[in-house]
Amino acid sequence: MFEDAKAFSGFSVDDLQKAKQFYSQTLGLKVSENxxxxxxxxxxxxVFIYPKPNHEPATFTILNFEVDDIEKAVDQLKKRGVRxxxxxxxxxxxxxxxxxxxxxxxxxxxxxxxGNILSVLSEVNT
Numbered sequence: 001m002f003e004d005a006k007a008f009s010g011f012s013v014d015d016l017q018k019a020k021q022f023y024s025q026t027l028g029l030k031v032s033e034n035x036x037x038x039x040x041x042x043x044x045x046x047v048f049i050y051p052k053p054n055h056e057p058a059t060f061t062i063l064n065f066e067v068d069d070i071e072k073a074v075d076q077l078k079k080r081g082v083r084x085x086x087x088x089x090x091x092x093x094x095x096x097x098x099x100x101x102x103x104x105x106x107x108x109x110x111x112x113x114x115g116n117i118l119s120v121l122s123e124v125n126t
Contacts (some may be wrong), residue, residue, distance in 0.1 A: 011062050019049050022113050026080045057115030070099060070106050070122040085109040101114035104109035
């Protein structure tokens, strides 16, 4: 039924201007503003970000960026002020850089200004 439909993802934030600055300047994405919110273009795919007065951050990863070199991506984002999450649970541990290695992809999580969880990941284990 929807196999030929165009689809896009969306999520909320509490401050649209902070989100616009983060996604455009910090992450370097193409962001346009319309009356309903922000449209972010990522390699031809659209993501819609909308303001929500009673926004609560997602407790799961809402957006993943697949990269070829996770070390380089983490280093570049840190230089832009991004702080990576640190986990030290029995089933989920990150190293000093905030990178989880082992089962599945090599991945590092960080948050946008609204507290939503994002990640950079590499399918190649490093």
